[in-house]
Amino acid sequence: MSNLEEKMSSVNLNAWFGQKQVLKDISMSIKAHTVTAIIGPSGCGKSTFIRTLNRMHELVPGARMSGQILLDGTDIYGNEVDPVRVRRRVGMVFQKPNPFPTMSIYDNVAAGLRLTGTKKGKNLDKVVRTSLEQATLWDEVKDDLKKPGTSISGGQQQRLCIARAIALQPEVILMDEPCSALDPIATAKIEELVVQLKENYTVVIVTHNMQQAGRVSDYTAFMYLGQLIEFGDTTTVFENPKSELTEKYITGKFG
Amino acid sequence: MTKKLTGDNIFKVLAAVMAASAAVILIINAYILITGSTLILQQEGINFLIGKNWNPVIGRESFGVLPFVMGTLVTSSIALLIGVPLSLGIAIFLVEMAPKAVKVPISYLVELLAAVPSVIFGLWGLFILRFWVQNYVETPLNTYLGWFPLFSGTPLGLDFFTAGIILAIMIIPTVASVSREVLTAVPDSIREGAYSIGATKWEVIRHWVLSYGRSGIFGAVILGLGRAVGETMAVTMVIGNAPNAMPTSLFSPGQTLPSLIANGFLEAPTPLEKSAYIGAGLVLLLISLIINIVAHVMVTRVLKVKGGAVE
Secondary structure (H helix, E strand, O other): OOOEEEEEEEEEEEEEEOOEEEEEEEEEEEEOOOOEEEEEOOOOHHHHHHHOOOOHHHHOOEEEEEEEHHHOEEOOOOOOOOHHHHHEEEEEEOOOOOOOOOOEEHHHHHHHHHHOOOOOOOOHHHHHHHHHHOOOOOOHOOOOOOOOOOOOHHHHHHHHHHHHHHHOOOOOOEEEOOOOOOOHHHHHHHHHHHHHHHHEEEEEOOOHHHHHHHHHOOEEEEEEEEEEEEEEEHHHHHHOOOOOOOHHOOOOOOO | OOOOOOHHHHHHHHHHHHHHHHHHHHHHHHHHHHHHHHHHHHHOHHEEEEEEOOOOOOOOOEOHHHHHHHHHHHHHHHHHHHHHHOOOOOHHHHHHHHOOOHHHHHHHHHHHHHHHHHEEEHHHHHHHHHHHHHHHHHHHHHHHHOOOOHHOOOOOOOHHHHHHHHHHHHEEEEEHHHHHHHHHHHOOHHHHHHHHOOOOHHHHHHHHHHHHHHHHHHHHHHHHHHHHHHOOOHHHHOOOOOOOOOOOOOOOOEEEEHHHHHHHHHOOOOOHHHHHHHHHHHHHHHHHHHHHHHHHHHHHHHHHHHOOOOO
């Protein structure tokens, strides 16, 4: 697995909220067409880390960062880079499903494309359909495309949010604890979907559920108090961790 | 077991009485307006609402409130046209852009604007704004676009237009504060979702924030309209108080329902004329009530769905 092409990487990444440093010198490589899980106890900085990967971090008042995030070798924080373009290439799914309540299911998926100027028509219909199919939601909603995005169940809403991200044909999809608000059946569906997604995309998933990390990911990063403690392929991290801290966390001795 | 009248119970009764008094006052008000206007309504019938002539001279009496209803609607419309975009700009700036150090003082100042007594707006309008409006807005518009009926006539600065501008300033605190509340109630998860699909700040505001808050903003506008419709003092001081003036030009003097009542009521010599003013008050109350009920429904509907995305 080590010969895979690198899609994204962070180089000496530090981040702050006001005076508080939440990420300390994180350097990590994310390989193309893999699922990378980021685990660690609450407050360890895992959500902040993935938010630096698509420049969502900087939207919070008082947030700063230093270091580099490379996407295909280019620093996404470079002066000439427009954050809007970064976010189109690096999509995101949030902890709480957040479909747009004022929009229909169809419009939720189409919203991103409309921003880029794709108007109505067959082309848009096709993208909406393939996106919903890839998010394994099409069969469940194909007759209700005009209903509000919030009218479906929580698990369906989260898959709608995944479809919304997919519709823009991003290269990377970031998921911030996408199952934490869902029941076990909905969770299983999303996990299954995550594994399918790596065929076309590179996935980074934050989770506080270690079993989930073990089930879906190829690589696992363990973070603690803003530091990257251990990073490696998932089997090694889980079965043969180098750090005592990682072992303690994985075996449930803290966290 | 006998129930003792404890302090708690006394307080409960007192509080209930006070709460009920608000409703009672409204009902008494409406009752007095209705009984007081029976005389004029019997005399004039529907003509009271659609008649264009208000003539209290004994022997030639005629009472039609249409010019004043129109005057009220025209000045309020000008107020909304000018005041609403300004207020929305303030609200958007405060919620979406302003750093905290700016947000707090500006919000406070906007609310202080509501504390300025309306007679002071009237004085300022009469002694200062009137001349600005006359020299820099009305005269140029009249000179170059005078062929357009709305800008025709002789601009004197004491007219529907100046009254509308004063009202626009007076509705800003209401519309801006309520809109600010509405925009603050838009969940951040919606903004985040929009940013995550590559929306710019302007697109997030336009397509998501304003769209989510639209009925609340509509409510804010209606609340502002309610204020504009009922405002009396400042309008009376700058509108010119011309009798029987159906608004044909923005630059002609006229009257609104409140300014009509404020100007004439004390000097009404006959029961019929007195009844006519009370009738005008009834019409004004009905307009205000309708506006406020609509606003209330719109605003509460928005604040209720605030919770948002997940059922």
